[in-house]
Amino acid sequence: MSEDRVFPPALAEVARVEFEYGEAGEGVDFEPYAAFDSAEETTDWLCHWTGNHELSGDAFRVFGQDGSGGLAAVWCVRPGRPLTEQPVVFMGSEGERGVVAGDLSGFLWVLADGFGPMEAALYPERTARPNADLAELAARHATTPRRPAREIIAEAQAEFATFDEDMDALCR
Template sequence: MPSGALNHGQSPLAPCPNYSACGHGDKPLSPLLRRVNQLPYHWRDGGGVDFRPFEEFVRPAETKAWIQNWAGTSALTGEQLLFFGRDSAGDYSGDWKAIAGADVLDQPIIFLGSDGDAAVIAKNFSDYLCLLASGHTGC
């Protein structure tokens, strides 16, 4: 676990109510991501999907504070991260703006665990949909 990793009991990041006002430009969640985040996710006593989607991306200031705490360094800005959901343990999923100039739907989807785990879970939004449709077994 990174020295600054969040513990299970720490408060989650709050979603941003207005994409533009939160410093993400003038573009809200893509219509496709918004629709996917509106789907019902059921935990079913551990047999389902523990995912709590947000209606908007997390505010940049809160993303910055979270990533700095998670990594244990103030060198990170979080500007390249757009979190769109979390689970009950405080793990976050979101877009990683890793490809300069690419549309948000073409960016990798990442998972950052509250205990320090990190992974690219899908190379883009299409692969993310495939991952969800397959029950997290992949395509």
């Protein structure tokens, strides 16, 4: 397995967490995977998601989904940087999408504040619901200090402000 397909230990630990969505959807709609989807699965998904069957899924490492089939992925857009320094994005089953965090550390703190990938990308202004267990997980693995999810999300969305346009350009 190539080094850029090795599942980071932090995501392996996140995969053991059971996220509660709640009766009224007040929780986190996230089902983390125990490994990245294969390159073939990722390419197949991206081709169908965009309608462009000439694409490769090489820029994405899918590591979880929401209940409707929207996917959380590491977006390999920073050349030469390790997976842990790449942004995390959400791509919904109906074309919704957004940047979740600028790197894996930020993503861990977003989870600790009670936001899943879908909630962070689509509802960043929702009320934070800190989770002590996820905060402990983030403290063990993050290489950045804890910050509020809203701050992490806003910073990442500003840094990757063309994400929507970049994805639109892939669509047919």
